[in-house]
Amino acid sequence: MKTIELQTRHKEEFVDISSEIQEAVRASKIERGICLVYVPHTTAGLTINEHADPDVATDILMALKRLVPDSLSWNHSEGNAPAHVKASLVGSSVLIIVEGGRLALGTWQGVFFCEFDGPRRRGVYLKMLADR
Amino acid sequence: MKTIELQTRHKEEFVDISSEIQEAVRASKIERGICLVYVPHTTAGLTINEHADPDVATDILMALKRLVPDSLSWNHSEGNAPAHVKASLVGSSVLIIVEGGRLALGTWQGVFFCEFDGPRRRGVYLKMLADR
């Protein structure tokens, strides 16, 4: 297991971590298999989506804010209940196939760390499973 | 493959199954690898989120009920269409890294079985993939 560390800058933010993951795949020398990317936090998540136009990430964050408004009558008293809900909607992990030592991402795909309660220092776990 | 069986008590409920999964990891004697947790049902799901404060699970269920109201004009005639939608929103599986024979969960993370159409007798599949 390897850990990528990052410092988020905003309350809510998508951070493209594709190149960090690709670098870890290269360092692992795995030729073929899968790469699991996992967030050990409960107010952040991971998603794969378009990284060419940054407006896509902005739109996803906007849509999530509309779906899970800060103004609801939340029970959780720390003020970050919406961040927990958003984390469960996007999910805590993504998987990517590794072929020829590289992530088999689609043309427009990037892997995003989804910050829902920043800014914070965060970690992302990576685990490679190689073909026999 | 191993199966955890559980009996849910309510129509909608999050059940923390982290310790049952940890016990299965221990019994499998796997030191390092990944653990796949999978729900073979279509009106239930799995999510990883905060288990320290039970209000977080309550808030997620409340938010999902607001997102997918029972009162919409559903086509599916069994009366549980909202449960199917919620199952697809949270997802049917979660993955956790295993290190040193233990689940590498974050400090606040627990694994929840998400019941959306209970009470029912349910099963959860576990599959370990060990490092070579």
Place this chain on the structure above:
Amino acid sequence: MKTIELQTRHKEEFVDISSEIQEAVRASKIERGICLVYVPHTTAGLTINEHADPDVATDILMALKRLVPDSLSWNHSEGNAPAHVKASLVGSSVLIIVEGGRLALGTWQGVFFCEFDGPRRRGVYLKMLADR
């Protein structure tokens, strides 16, 4: 890695690809392990849900359209921002356990390709990881 190709017919559509995946598992001759199903697109996703009654897929699409309306003030200029959001809500991959050379799906479960911006020619990646 293997690729399933498909041609979607509508703007939004769920296509049951369970039998294509099962056929690929059979061809791979894997007896036990996991099968990763992955979509290399950013306006499509994958979900596991009921395949017995096609109304369930219709209801999920209807619920997603209500959650992510076309009419919001989207930043992304290509007109398919809602499709990107829906892709992140359902997710880009699903995992299924393989036992005895067959997908260990629940009785009512099918694997659906979720088209949110069709009709298009699409691909789905499959990756098997066998037990040692």
